[in-house]
Amino acid sequence: MGLLDRFRKRAGISAATEMPSEPPKTGKESPKPAEELSALSPDSSADGKSASAVIEAEAPAETFKGVVFDEKLIPFYFRVHEGREVQPVVTDKFLNKSKAQYNTAWLAREIVQNFVDHNRGPNKGTLNGVSVTSEQLPASEIFPHGGRRFVISGEWPFEDTTGLTSMHSEKSSEGESAGGNGIGLKQTVLRYIRDFGVQRFEVAGEGWQVDYSLARKDQINARLLSEALKHNAMPTAQVKHDWLVAEIKPGEKTGKTFYSIDTDNAEVIASLEKMSELGESRDNPWLQNPNFSNDNGTIKWLPLSEKGKEPEGRLFINGQVMNFKQAGKTAENYWRGPEGVSIALHNVKYEMSIDRPPVPTYGLENYMDNLIKSMTKEEILGQLRESEYIWGRGNADTGGFDTKGCFVLIKKLAEALRWGLYKNGRKDKYSSDEFAVHFPKKYLAVDARLSDSQHDDLEKRGFILCPNFFEDVGMPKASGELSSVEVAKTRTPQSSANDFERLSKEKGIPVSCESMEGKVAGVAQFFKYIRERMSADDVRVNKVGEKKDGGGKTVAYRFDLPGTKLPKELLFSQLLKIKKGDKNQELLSFVRGAVLYGLKERIFKNANTAQGEYVTTFSLTSDAASGEDGLLVLNSEAKTDGGFSWEVELDENTVALFEKEFFSTNKVVSTNGEANAVQTDTIEERQPKQVTESPEQVAWHGESSQPAEVARDIEVDLGKTIGKKAERKDLRERMGKGEEVGGEQGGGNRDIKEIIKPASAAEAEKIDVLAAKIPELAAAVRVLAEVAHEGEKAAKETKEERKNEVEKYLDWKESDNFYGKLAGNADYLNGKTLVEIFDSYNQADIPVIRVAGDEKKNPEKRALARISRRLEELANAMAPAEEKVEDFELVFEPTDVQLTKLGLLRSYFYAATGARLPNDLFVFRGTGTKAINIAQRAIGIHEEVLAQSFDEAVTAFVHEAAHNKSMNHDVEFMHMLQALFGEMRKKVSEVGRKIRNGSATPEEQALIDMDETWGAIDNRV
Structure with a gap:
């Protein structure tokens, strides 16, 4: 018996009888409404599990026209059954998948921002005059262990409720603001109620108040079903989703704006208790007792830690707290500011973004323009004196590419002096001769690369070494204190x-x-x-x-x-x-x-x-x-x-x-x-x-x-065997080619997914089989296994097998072993791949060469040298004529710096192209080429290329990745190379645009961070 039959039996209705549209008449019924509700037919399942919402027969004088959907049904239900007027705002699926990005620290900032941006008069753009109070709530059914009520109030009237019940926003058209009681508020309320168990969130304005709650479909549907059964009625429509709803009630006209929040969630309470630190105000401890402040911003230098390091400050832009370079991983440490200084900047022009991405180094430098230009020369010199304990302590390290926030500001101040980029700079010019008057200590700007002995010698002579940009404002140069011989020693020969x-x-x-x-x-x-x-x-x-x-x-x-x-x-x-x-x-x-x-x-x-x-x-x-x-x-x-x-x-x-x-x-x-x-x-x-x-x-x-039989067996020149183009082509076909990367030939907008190398099993017994022809293979496999072991160890520590290269990179940045994990990402050429290469080498009938010599002397070293020789012959056989390598030597024991840079190249390649590179990577020495692709299984980068710029390394790396498509410089290769570089160019341009307008995600910003990391590896690893 189905659900419909059970309803009919319970109501005493036969299957052939139409269900009444109203209860049986008793003579005592109330007057019939002028109009009855017209609804859809029920859609019940045989097992009775349908979640149906019912519009009962005794409906008010209201008729639904057309399709009955949640936005109509929910207000009807609350009006009829609970006597409340509510407005559906968003479903509970809104931002559900990305909810982890918005922790309680982020949510508290959203609340603060609305008050910062709506503040008026002299307090505009700050939390000054905004009241934040909290009170303890007693234990109750809702809060078994008690709770807390937070009330935030502002001294201005809130009149229009539109933004509270729809996707409308009250952002001001004046100035640069982000808070408008818009999408961010709805996002915050939903996250609080749905995910953190907040029981009450109320906004009160001029003559009204809005209470938010979560309308659960199961509860609504059950209530409607129960009411319908009382009148022998059938379910006719259903609520399909849970909804955030807003109840609008009359209120007092106070001339103020109120937010009221009740909760017992410890994480929410902790974040709301720090609301005063999330906006600029006189009471914010991060900005109290500043070293400088005017209408365009505030500077507060922070004392060094006991270990002499610069502590993190806070960054405020247009009144709201912002992250610098990166955000923290938890709500407790989410806000990351510039090292050594707290900075507040006003009237900064930037494009709005709900995510408020971290401000990169160059972004902070640009955002400080208004503040610096509003300062006089004496004020700039004053701030250089205030920060002298930072830049004048004998440490010229500014953080390299990952420049510390305090040095971003200090350098900006110095540049303003040099170019007259300050108030009245054209009239009140700065002369480099003034530096010694203002800073009489024995300072030297490090303008040359100093050896440790030169560094120590200058310090023993009483000099204090400072960042090189001080040279531009008149600080003496370190090279000036070195003899001509010592200066000459700082120069190194350049050749190529x-x-x-x-x-x-x-x-x-x-x-x-x-x-x-x-x-x-x-x-x-x-x-x-x-x-x-x-x-x-x-x-x-x-x-x-x-x-x-x-x-x-x-x-x-x-x-x-x-x-x-x-x-x-x-x-x-x-x-x-x-x-x-x-x-x-x-x-x-x-x-x-x-x-x-x-x-x-x-x-x-x-x-x-x-x-x-x-x-x-x-x-x-x-x-x-x-x-x-x-x-x-x-x-x-x-x-x-x-x-x-x-x-x-x-x-x-x-x-x-x-x-x-x-x-x-x-x-x-x-x-x-x-x-x-x-x-x-x-x-x-x-x-x-x-x-x-x-x-x-x-x-x-x-x-x-050699005897004829020996010549045929072991002394055949590989170049003679496959010297002709047709024979090389045949060899490639027998060895296999990389699979299609994705997209059509010759076209743009390719969907690059993965560059695939041919698979080949590398069972242990293959080593024994190949050892008959290649006796040195076992030694090479053993040595490479040591490098692979370290990489596997780093990989196991991460536990990130399901994350992509960019996600792993961002996680590594937060770890104490960032560079070590990056090195583990190199996937250095291992014994398995080496066996695969030589297995294909053997299957392709490429003759094996034995190098003459006494193998008894240092046998392992000689064996590794022979492996390099074999790889050279194989690589040259497969490579285009213009990419032949000579004096090839595989680096069996790469340095930590080399491994880290290889790992970074692999991560960057994925971030810039979206393609996963399957090849093992390795380092080599030799002449004739910067990089090499061996049998589409392993890509080698010359050790000198790894010592050059990131751009040069990436160019060589991508070129060899394209050879996974074709080992020749033919049409297939050119199409693949164009596709890869085209994808990179598009990605970098897109990220650059998003960074400029402040909408770049952490994953997108990682692309730029990788470029900067390259230069830091030499000094950090």
């Missing part, structure tokens, strides 16, 4: 690979090379040594031309190494130290040494090399001090075919010895296959042509120094 590249193209650079001294004596032995050194390579020697030279002639020969791909970056290197086992470096050093010897001993008339993109020419230079000859190289851009080649020009006196050493027959062959043909092009104009394997054309080529 770009400088050598530019010089090697424009004028030439001196280079180091292999010495021939003691190895050869005479021309014949020199040629023999060349043959022996190059016999292990796939080398072909051919005659390429002859030309007349005075009464004689010269002959040109070329050594072609088609399988050798010499990176162009190596041409710009001086090769001061050769990395053992690096074939390319050893080859180039040898060729340079042979050219130096050949030119110096007049064996070669000329020499040049071709690498594919550049032709290199050589000349001798002499060291004036030692008298020794050196070698200069000049690189000119010129496209050539084939691999690396080396061409020498001999005079006819040495040709016979050269041909005897390198040619197996008396028939000398030129590139066109004709015996004794003369090449008419000059050496500088020649374009090497690929030589075929025909016996008639190949004069000599080197022989492998």
Whole structure:
């Protein structure tokens, strides 16, 4: 039997009988209303669980037209059944999900703000004249242990109730205010009653009062159902939501405004007891006995703590308390002010925001303009004297990028002096000579980077070191007290690979090379040594031309190494130290040494090399001090075919010895296959042509120094194996590519979600399988496991697996181990990923190279070096030609600073693009590239890049992230790179706009904070 049937049975009505619209007549009933309520049919469930609200049959003279909804039904219910006039304001779902952002400290500030902004006369913009009282309430049914009543009253009439019962606001059009008894008040009342158990919240104005309460749908529906059953009526409509309702009642005309709050919640009581501290007033302890005050603001310097640190003050803007840089996590410590000073600023123009986000450092600096410009020169000098105990205590540290609030103000004061940005600044000018008169102590502005010994020496000599910006107002510079030698010591040499590249193209650079001294004596032995050194390579020697030279002639020969791909970056290197086992470096050093010897001993008339993109020419230079000859190289851009080649020009006196050493027959062959043909092009104009394997054309080529089976197994050059573009493409396909990031190719507004690397299991047994080919892998896995352990430890401490990078970053900022947790976020290259890389390396049939050497000496170090070598070969095989890396060395033990910066890059990448980066990160050393992506599984950042600016590091990082889409610089890569940078540009612009208008959330402000954190890491970690 359903609910409807039960109702009918109870009322004595058969199923075929229509339910009466009114009770049975008894002859004693009251007059029937002129109009009856017309309502919807019931919608009852079979099990009787429908929460139906009923409009009983004995309804007042009122008719509902159309759909019956909560906004109509609730006032009707309260008028009929409780005799009260109420107005629904908002449902209880209003701001429910974000309620945690608005704690009791925030709610109390909302109440205070309404009184600050409506205050009048000389008290405008303050709490002066506003009364805050509280009384103890006795124990009762509502408050079993007693409660408290808080009454806040202002000396002005409150006439219009519109804003109390709707989304209207009473914000004044004059000045800059935030409180208008608008959405913030409704938000506060709902949060108090719904979430903190406040039993009474009343607002009283001119001839009226409004009592707020929460109308519960279940209670209303139950009451209506009960009343309907009394008259054998059916439920006809229902209340669907809980509502905050406002009851409007007549009141007295007092000419005042009142808020009255009854509660027994300890957290609410604690926050309301501190209301006098949340607005600017004469009674606010944070602003009492100020050091300076005028119509534009107030300054109160705070004494240092026992440990010499600057305590946090309070910041008030247009009368309301504001957070500086960040908010606290709990209601007790929610308000965070500038360090070392309390500041109140009046008439500040800023865009309104209900959330009142924290004021960033640069925001505070801008907001202080009116106050500083309203001060005279003497008043500014006076405040510098008042704060001298802070800036003149011998600590030049202002907090770095995270500048302390007191130094934001002190710097602003100093800048105002320098530029005359104060009252009557054009007439009453400040001269830097005045500084010593006002501040006679032995102060020095730290204008150079001082070593610890220099710092200690200056302090021993009685000097007090101060922030560098005091240099601009006449404070003597620290560098002025150092000798020229000491000043010179503060300077460090600056160099970059770009400088050598530019010089090697424009004028030439001196280079180091292999010495021939003691190895050869005479021309014949020199040629023999060349043959022996190059016999292990796939080398072909051919005659390429002859030309007349005075009464004689010269002959040109070329050594072609088609399988050798010499990176162009190596041409710009001086090769001061050769990395053992690096074939390319050893080859180039040898060729340079042979050219130096050949030119110096007049064996070669000329020499040049071709690498594919550049032709290199050589000349001798002499060291004036030692008298020794050196070698200069000049690189000119010129496209050539084939691999690396080396061409020498001999005079006819040495040709016979050269041909005897390198040619197996008396028939000398030129590139066109004709015996004794003369090449008419000059050496500088020649374009090497690929030589075929025909016996008639190949004069000599080197022989492998290893047995054939060993060469095939362990001594195969990776560059030869995958030297062609088609083979590289095939290799990439076999290794797998990163998945689509999101969005369509070539378009904007991409929905970037995640850059995915191909998955590969890294079971423990794979190490054993791979160890047969890569014996050093186990050692690398062991060393990297130590770094990974520290990262996992930091991650476990956070317990934030479900939070995104930005949320975790904000939590870490509040912890005592911020930088340590940031370092744990690096996800440094670990053994699992290394096994995955080499597993794919092995599956792709990339030959394994073993570096010759005695493995018994320091075996772990040698094993790690071999791993670096393998990774270099793999990275170069997959990378575009212009991103080849040389002298690659994986940093197996990164510093804390490096790990912290890697973790910051990962967090910033997510904050700026919304994409999660799956790659492990690592640090490397080497030349040729700033960053590298290995097999779309691990991204490396050069250690020098981590020491540079945040912008440079981010640019390199994003470039490699885009390679997760494609390892080539092709259309797919360019689309991905554009999408990432486009998303970053849009995000940063949006955050900048929101920060300017004061609407940025803490998560959005974190994007700017990360930029500032980068510079602080070096000094804090």
